[in-house]
Amino acid sequence: MKRYGSVIGLGPDAIAEYKRLHADVWPGVLKMISACHIRNYSIFLKEPENLLFSYFEYHGSDFEADMKRMADDPETQRWWDVCMPLQRPLDTRAEGEWWANMEEVFHHD
Template identity: 80%
Template sequence: MERKGSVIGLNAEKIAEYKRLHAAVWPDVLKMISACNIRNYSIFLKEPENLLFSYFEYHGSDFAADMAKMAADPTTQDWWAVCMPCQNPLSTRKEGEWWAEMEEVFHHD
């Protein structure tokens, strides 16, 4: 199992919409998340900075393949199309990232 954390900005005028969307995530999106071996997935919002922090645990054996499977799913693509306009990616993110990946520097079970 691998723990993943990432961060992205949230446009202030889209906070209510983003919360509304995530209060009722489309069932097929949730099924795809599970099919791609992601468990214990949470997104947290820090205001007034309007930062979203994402945490999940990956239980598969090929993260890149599972993320490609998710990205190829038409329903997930539609979901991202409604969520992405709410988000404001960090200027310091790495090439190819939307959400900026974070290094885990501490963990305690």
């Protein structure tokens, strides 16, 4: 199992809509997240900076293949089409990232 954390901005006018969408995530999207071996997935919002922090645990054996499977899923693509315009990627993110990956510097079970 590997843990992942990432961060992205959220437009100030998008907070209510983002919360509404994530209060009722489409069942097909949730099913795909689970099918791609993602567990314990959470998104946190920090206001007034309007930063979203994502955390999940990956329990599979081929992260790249599972992320491609998710990205190729038509329902997930439609979900992203709704959510991505609300998000504000960080200028400091690495090339190819939408959500900026974060380094884990501490963990305690």
